[in-house]
Amino acid sequence: MARDSTEYVTDSTRGKHATEQNDNLELYLGQIRKIFDTSRIIEAPRDKQQVVNYFLLNKLSYRLGFNWDGFIHCGISYDGKSKREDFRQQARMIERYIIDNDARNVLELAYGLGPNSAFLASRNPDVTFEALDIANKPLARYTKIPNLHFCYSDYHDLSRFEDNSLDIIFVIEALCYSTNKLHVLREVKRKLKEGGVFIVFDAYTRNRASQLSPSEKLMWQLIFRGCALETFERVDKVEAEMRKDFSIVMAQDLTTYVLPSLEVQESKARHYFNHPAVARAINKVLAFDVVKHLPMVLLMPTSVRRQIGCYYLHALKNDR
Numbered sequence: 001m002a003r004d005s006t007e008y009v010t011d012s013t014r015g016k017h018a019t020e021q022n023d024n025l026e027l028y029l030g031q032i033r034k035i036f037d038t039s040r041i042i043e044a045p046r047d048k049q050q051v052v053n054y055f056l057l058n059k060l061s062y063r064l065g066f067n068w069d070g071f072i073h074c075g076i077s078y079d080g081k082s083k084r085e086d087f088r089q090q091a092r093m094i095e096r097y098i099i100d101n102d103a104r105n106v107l108e109l110a111y112g113l114g115p116n117s118a119f120l121a122s123r124n125p126d127v128t129f130e131a132l133d134i135a136n137k138p139l140a141r142y143t144k145i146p147n148l149h150f151c152y153s154d155y156h157d158l159s160r161f162e163d164n165s166l167d168i169i170f171v172i173e174a175l176c177y178s179t180n181k182l183h184v185l186r187e188v189k190r191k192l193k194e195g196g197v198f199i200v201f202d203a204y205t206r207n208r209a210s211q212l213s214p215s216e217k218l219m220w221q222l223i224f225r226g227c228a229l230e231t232f233e234r235v236d237k238v239e240a241e242m243r244k245d246f247s248i249v250m251a252q253d254l255t256t257y258v259l260p261s262l263e264v265q266e267s268k269a270r271h272y273f274n275h276p277a278v279a280r281a282i283n284k285v286l287a288f289d290v291v292k293h294l295p296m297v298l299l300m301p302t303s304v305r306r307q308i309g310c311y312y313l314h315a316l317k318n319d320r
C-alpha cells in the first residue's frame, strides 16, 4: 500500500444549509411522481451502451442547460454566486499541478465536449495534451488547437499510450461511470511517470453513519439513475481503492462551492415541474433518455443540503 501524507481540506461551511425540516424533498418527489413513472428511471438498463446513448442524446440539452462552452460539470463558486467563469475552475486547479510539476505530457479521461483540455492547451502551448472519451465528439472549435489531440476511447483501456509517459492525467465528473475504478486506477498508474499525478474531480455519496430514509433513498436513486450511473460510491470506499496504488496528496471537499451552480439548474427545472400538463406533453415528444435526468437536476441540491451527495478533488501521486 502506498504511503499516505494526505492534505485533507474539509468544507468548513458544511451543515449550515437547510435541513430535513425545511427543504422541499417531499414536495419535489410529489411533483416528480405526477410526471414520471419513477420505477422506469430507476430500473432503466445501465450498461456501457446506455452511457454512450445518454451522453450523445443529451449533448444539446447539456449545452443549453449548463453553458455554451460545453462544460458538462458543476461550476465551483467560491463567492457563493454561479458565474460562467466558475466552470473553468477545475481546469485552473489542474493547471497549478501542470505548472508545479513542470508537466510536458497531459491526458484527460472523458473530455465530454472538450472544453477543459482546450482551455489548458491554449494557455500552455509547450505542453502536449491528449484527451479521450467514449461517446462525445469535441466541439469543432476545440479541434483546431495544435497541441491538443482528441480520440474516441474507453478509459478502462489506456493501451494506446506508452507506459511511464505521462506527467498528469485528469478526469472531471466521469470516473463515477466506472464500476471497476481499481482497474482504471491501475491503468492510470502504469501510464504515469514516477512522481506523476492523477487528478480526480467527482461526486460521491458522503460517508454517513445513519441510513437514508425511504424518501432520501428514492431521491438518491433518481439522481444517479437519471444520469445513467450505477451508483455514486462512498468517498471512503473510493479513497481506499486510490490508496492501494497511489499516495493521496490532496483530498478537498468542494461540495459547498458547487452548490450555487446546482441551484441555478434546480430553479430552471422548477419551471418544468411546476407545470405538469406541459411537462407530460414535453415527455411525449422527447426521448426518455433526455427527460429522465430532469428529476436529478431538481433534486441534486437537496441531496447536498441533506449531506448525502458530496463533491471532491483528489490528487494522487504515483510514487511507485
Ligand SMILES: C[S@@+](CC[C@H](N)C(=O)[O-])C[C@H]1O[C@@H](n2cnc3c(N)ncnc32)[C@H](O)[C@@H]1O
Binding pocket: 051, 052, 055, 070, 071, 072, 073, 109, 110, 111, 112, 113, 114, 116, 132, 133, 134, 135, 136, 153, 154, 155, 156, 171, 172, 173, 174, 177, 178
Ligand atoms: C458528466 S460528463 C463530464 C465531461 C467532461 N469531463 C467535463 O468536465 O465537461 C461524463 C463524460 O464521461 C464520459 N465517459 C463515461 N464513461 C466513459 C468511459 N468508460 N471512457 C471514456 N469516457 C467515458 C461520457 O461520454 C461523458 O462525456
